[in-house]
Structure formats: structure tokens, C-alpha cells
Amino acid sequence: MKPHFVPAELAEFRSIIRLPVQWGDQDAFGHVNNVVYFRWFESSRIAYFEQSGINKPMETAGLGPILASIKCNYRQQIVYPDVVLIGAKITGFRNSSLTMVHMLYSERLARIAADSDSVIVAFDYQANISRRIPDPARSVIDAFEAQR
Amino acid sequence: MKPHFVPAELAEFRSIIRLPVQWGDQDAFGHVNNVVYFRWFESSRIAYFEQSGINKPMETAGLGPILASIKCNYRQQIVYPDVVLIGAKITGFRNSSLTMVHMLYSERLARIAADSDSVIVAFDYQANISRRIPDPARSVIDAFEAQR
Amino acid sequence: MKPHFVPAELAEFRSIIRLPVQWGDQDAFGHVNNVVYFRWFESSRIAYFEQSGINKPMETAGLGPILASIKCNYRQQIVYPDVVLIGAKITGFRNSSLTMVHMLYSERLARIAADSDSVIVAFDYQANISRRIPDPARSVIDAFEAQR
Amino acid sequence: MKPHFVPAELAEFRSIIRLPVQWGDQDAFGHVNNVVYFRWFESSRIAYFEQSGINKPMETAGLGPILASIKCNYRQQIVYPDVVLIGAKITGFRNSSLTMVHMLYSERLARIAADSDSVIVAFDYQANISRRIPDPARSVIDAFEAQR
Numbered sequence: 183m184k185p186h187f188v189p190a191e192l193a194e195f196r197s198i199i200r201l202p203v204q205w206g207d208q209d210a211f212g213h214v215n216n217v218v219y220f221r222w223f224e225s226s227r228i229a230y231f232e233q234s235g236i237n238k239p240m241e242t243a244g245l246g247p248i249l250a251s252i253k254c255n256y257r258q259q260i261v262y263p264d265v266v267l268i269g270a271k272i273t274g275f276r277n278s279s280l281t282m283v284h285m286l287y288s289e290r291l292a293r294i295a296a297d298s299d300s301v302i303v304a305f306d307y308q309a310n311i312s313r314r315i316p317d318p319a320r321s322v323i324d325a326f327e328a329q330r
Numbered sequence: 331m332k333p334h335f336v337p338a339e340l341a342e343f344r345s346i347i348r349l350p351v352q353w354g355d356q357d358a359f360g361h362v363n364n365v366v367y368f369r370w371f372e373s374s375r376i377a378y379f380e381q382s383g384i385n386k387p388m389e390t391a392g393l394g395p396i397l398a399s400i401k402c403n404y405r406q407q408i409v410y411p412d413v414v415l416i417g418a419k420i421t422g423f424r425n426s427s428l429t430m431v432h433m434l435y436s437e438r439l440a441r442i443a444a445d446s447d448s449v450i451v452a453f454d455y456q457a458n459i460s461r462r463i464p465d466p467a468r469s470v471i472d473a474f475e476a477q478r
Numbered sequence: 479m480k481p482h483f484v485p486a487e488l489a490e491f492r493s494i495i496r497l498p499v500q501w502g503d504q505d506a507f508g509h510v511n512n513v514v515y516f517r518w519f520e521s522s523r524i525a526y527f528e529q530s531g532i533n534k535p536m537e538t539a540g541l542g543p544i545l546a547s548i549k550c551n552y553r554q555q556i557v558y559p560d561v562v563l564i565g566a567k568i569t570g571f572r573n574s575s576l577t578m579v580h581m582l583y584s585e586r587l588a589r590i591a592a593d594s595d596s597v598i599v600a601f602d603y604q605a606n607i608s609r610r611i612p613d614p615a616r617s618v619i620d621a622f623e624a625q626r
Numbered sequence: 627m628k629p630h631f632v633p634a635e636l637a638e639f640r641s642i643i644r645l646p647v648q649w650g651d652q653d654a655f656g657h658v659n660n661v662v663y664f665r666w667f668e669s670s671r672i673a674y675f676e677q678s679g680i681n682k683p684m685e686t687a688g689l690g691p692i693l694a695s696i697k698c699n700y701r702q703q704i705v706y707p708d709v710v711l712i713g714a715k716i717t718g719f720r721n722s723s724l725t726m727v728h729m730l731y732s733e734r735l736a737r738i739a740a741d742s743d744s745v746i747v748a749f750d751y752q753a754n755i756s757r758r759i760p761d762p763a764r765s766v767i768d769a770f771e772a773q774r
Contacts, residue, residue, distance in 0.1 A: 183350050183413070201350060201352075204373045205372065206372050206373065212506045225353060250699070251699045251700060252697065253695060253698075256694055265331070353654070357650055357652060365520060368513045368516050399549060400550060402547060404544075479709070502668050524649045
């Protein structure tokens with residue numbers, strides 16, 4: 183879902199999704215379980231891929247994205263009820279991988295509650311190896327990120 | 331989140347929540363996993379309790395709700411991206427339990443994708459036994475359901 | 479994983495799996511969340527299909543199983559740490575569907591903590607309709623269940 | 627659950643748990659979803675805390691652990707059916723935090739499928755601030771790790 187407003191903390195993010203916290207996202211500590219943040223980042227990552235238009239040049243090259251690593255820094259505890267905004271941004275390319283950053287904003291807390299760094303590899307699922315990210319995919323992202 | 335519109339199929343439901351399908355809700359069959367529906371019903375159940383005002387008379391009586399049974403009838407497969415509306419309604423009281431019905435509507439399919447019956451017991455977590463649902467709790471629900 | 483021992487309560491079940499409760503299966507009430515039981519039943523259902531040999535005659539007929547409905551009766555609260563045994567049994571056939579029953583046993587409580595009824599349909603994913611369960615699939619199940 | 631054997635890759639880990647992959651851990655790509663690894667690391671982290679004996683000196687000091695950050699490096703795709711072994715090890719202490727490393731071994735692949743770095747903070751849930759990890763807690767860990 184699209185955010186109704188974009189807080190200053192997410193101003194640099196072209197792709198932002200808005201998700202409600204579900205009661206069942208909480209664990210026995212009574213706050214949102216650490217694992218749930220990664221589900222939210224995944225949703226943000228996929229929304230970014232769709233919105234940016236990178237899926238088409240990747241598929242044309244016979245490639246799909248595969249998550250190589252992801253890290254979350256937990257800054258604030260989140261509790262139900264709340265609504266979170268998650269921004270995604272590609273911050274760099276290497277030969278066969280790209281780096282994606284997320285910021286997760288809590289509407290209830292009115293501040294960033296977590297952030298994330300990740301590395302995503304261009305993967306040839308047929309040959310089962312990583313490949314160079316094709317130039318058209320890089321151009322699509324450059325254009326998308328330049329719009330903000 | 332509140333629904334933007336209420337389809338005719340949910341017209342009889344006073345409490346309706348709206349949740350986005352997440353990509354990760356899908357399983358290896360490429361559709362939303364059967365387990366996820368129960369997370370959605372749980373979110374609907376909790377929203378109903380909050381919106382109806384039943385929590386206060388239950389807590390006053392030292393009681394909390396506990397799920398005794400729940401059933402889901404799957405009518406349509408759901409795939410990402412989609413947004414679902416889930417309605418909740420209390421359809422009857424017995425001595426120490428109540429029956430709740432859910433209807434789950436897919437915005438993409440524009441139809442009911444699943445429904446659910448459940449039984450919820452008034453539970454004394456201190457004494458670890460079920461208790462009669464107090465009259466004030468029944469009155470609150472009668473008034474809430476009458477509003478539609 | 480295979481059970482180390484079979485309690486009397488599961489003596490009638492030919493297919494039993496053994497799963498550890500994970501800490502994160504618990505919710506803010508401090509017990510295993512109601513949704514997790516359905517993940518366990520799913521694992522039991524899939525183990526049954528594999529162990530019974532029904533997958534092959536179904537695939538030969540171009541059919542796959544699809545869950546039409548499932549119900550859980552919660553009898554006991556489960557908390558971490560614990561290990562559960564889940565039995566699955568096919569209790570009847572109709573034209574295009576079968577009924578499966580589960581019993582879920584808690585090793586810590588040394589008793590049944592939940593049970594489940596479900597209906598599974600033989601589905602032609604190509605034609606997107608249900609089909610009669612082929613006779614070889616029925617025979618395989620009859621033979622499998624007769625072994626206990 | 628305890629592992630039946632300890633592969634050489636986990637020889638340096640005093641705390642190892644063994645968990646079955648569930649079919650429903652897989653996503654629409656047909657492999658175990660990236661989020662599930664963090665649930666496994668959580669289970670390993672909690673088992674380590676229990677097995678090492680660190681919980682008692684922490685509780686005595688009025689402290690509980692809180693996850694500050696965690697990273698996963700995905701090395702191999704995991705598919706059902708499989709069983710994974712997850713080792714946990716504390717690799718260092720700072721004033722109010724400790725670092726924990728995990729290695730995740732796939733029995734099917736007979737190799738490490740993922741590893742993880744994390745930072746855990748000693749948290750005073752009453753005062754809502756982090757505190758120095760008490761010396762008895764450090765001694766307990768030093769003794770536990772020295773046993774391998």
C-alpha cells in the first residue's frame with residue numbers, strides 16, 4: 183500500500199510501502215518479533231523491483247534476483263497497533279551484485295525504528311551461477327533513483 | 331487499516347479490516363499459504379474486540395478471550411499482489427463461549443475468497459478455567475452489532 | 479522427523495511426525511500462537527502424502543491436492559520448550575475429496591493438545607477444476623491405512 | 627533437539643540445535659524463504675542462553691537480552707525435505723553488548739548453508755536502557771565456551 187504521507191526521514195526514498203503491524207507479529211516479549219522485520223524488508227524489496235522497472239531487463243537477460251545477505255539494525259521496539267513505512271533504495275552496483283538499503287519508520291513512534299543493508303545478486307537460475315548485472319538494468323535504476 | 335469501500339458481500343459486518351497480501355505470504359505452490367488466512371482472521375478478531383468495546387467488561391470480570399476452535403473454508407486461491415478485507419461478526423453466545431464468523435474478500439478477485447467459523451471462550455487466566463460471559467459484555471456486543 | 483516413541487493416543491495413526499516447538503512460535507500471550515498449529519498440520523499432511531505413496535497415482539492422473547477446509551480444536555495451551563507429535567489419517571473418500579484427521583500430542587503435557595479435521599480436494603491445476611480421486615490413489619491409501 | 631552427529635564445520639560450537647525444514651518454510655521460489663533463517667537463528671540464540679547458564683546472572687542483575695542487530699549470509703539454497711543444524715557462539719564482549727555468531731549446516735547438502743553475525747545488548751526493561759553486562763555473566767560464558 184502507498185503511504186499517505188512521507189516523513190522527512192524517508193525523503194530520499196523513491197519506493198515506500200506502508201504496512202499495518204498485526205497483533206500476531208508480536209512475540210512473548212510483547213513486541214514485534216525480530217524476524218518480522220525481514221518479512222517487511224522483503225515486501226519492500228519486491229515493491230522496489232516492481233516500481234523501478236528492473237524486473238524486465240533482468241528477465242530479458244535470463245536473470246532473477248537472489249538475496250546474498252541482509253542485516254537489520256533494531257533501533258526501537260515496535261508494538262501493536264502501529265503502521266510502518268518501509269523505504270528501499272539501491273545504493274550501488276558491483277559486477278554481479280547490488281546493494282539495497284531500507285529504512286523502517288513507525289507511524290506511532292514518529293521515527294525510524296530500524297534500518298537494513300543487503301546485497302542482492304543477479305542469478306542465472308538455469309545455470310545456477312551469478313552473472314553480471316546487465317547495463318539496461320543499471321540504466322533503469324539510475325533513472326528511477328534520479329527521479330526523487 | 332480501515333477499508334476504503336465496503337463490498338456488498340461484507341455489508342452485514344460492522345468490523346472490517348483491510349490488509350495487503352505480502353509476497354512472502356505465498357508458498358511453493360505460488361499462492362497464499364493456507365496458514366496465512368488464520369493470521370488474517372486473528373487480526374480481524376482482535377480488531378473486532380477493540381472496536382466493539384468488549385475488552386473492558388471482560389477485563390473487569392478478570393477474563394480474557396481464548397480461541398477454542400477455528401475453521402477456514404478456502405473458496406478461491408489468493409496471489410500477490412492483492413489486498414484483502416476481513417469482516418468479523420459475533421453470531422451467538424452460549425454460557426462461557428461465543429461464536430465468531432469471518433468473511434474474507436479479495437479486492438483483486440472482487441469476491442469472497444474464504445470464510446471462517448470460530449468459538450471463543452471467556453477464560454479466567456488466573457484460575458485457568460472458563461467462566462460465564464458476563465452480561466455487560468453481552469450487552470456491549472448486542473449494541474455494537476445492532477449499529478449496522 | 480520420526481517419533482522416538484508412539485503414545486497410546488496416537489496408536490491409530492500410521493503417519494506421525496515429531497517437531498520441536500520454537501521459542502518464536504509463541505505470541506504475546508506467552509503460549510504457542512493459534513496459527514502455528516496449522517503450519518504443523520500442513521507438515522503432517524505433506525508427510526502423510528509422501529509416506530502413503532498417494533502422490534504418484536495423483537500425479538499420474540494430472541492431479542494435485544488442494545486444501546478445501548481445515549478446523550482446529552485447541553485443547554491445551556502449548557509453551558516453549560516442548561516437542562509435539564502430529565498424526566495424520568485419511569478417514570474417508572468422497573467423489574473428488576477426502577477427509578483427513580490430525581491429532582497433536584504434546585510430549586511435555588503427555589496428552590493430546592489439539593485435533594483437526596480437514597477436507598482435501600483432488601485438483602486439476604491445468605483445468606482449474608476438481609476431479610474424481612482416481613481408484614489407484616484410493617487403493618494406495620486403503621493399503622497404507624490397513625498396515626497399522 | 628540435540629544433533630545426532632556434529633559435522634566438522636560445527637566442531638567449534640558448544641551449542642548446536644537440530645531443526646527439521648518444514649514444507650511451509652518454502653516460498654514461491656520453491657526454496658526456504660530468507661526470513662526463516664532468522665527464526666532458526668533465534669531458536670539457536672535462545673538455546674545458547676539456556677545451555678550456557680547466562681540467563682541466571684542476567685536476571686539477577688535485572689537484565690534481559692535484546693537483539694540490536696543481526697546479519698545473515700546466504701550461501702546455499704535450502705529445500706524441503708532437509709534438516710538443519712545451527713550452532714551458536716559468543717565471540718566477544720563489549721561494555722553493554724556481546725557478539726554472537728551462528729553457522730547453519732544443511733544435512734542434505736552436507737555443508738554450511740548460511741552464517742550469521744549478531745549483536746545482543748544487556749537491557750534493563752524497567753529503566754528502558756542498556757546496562758553493562760555483569761561480570762558473573764561474562765564468567766559463565768567464558769567457562770561455557772572453554773568446554774569445547
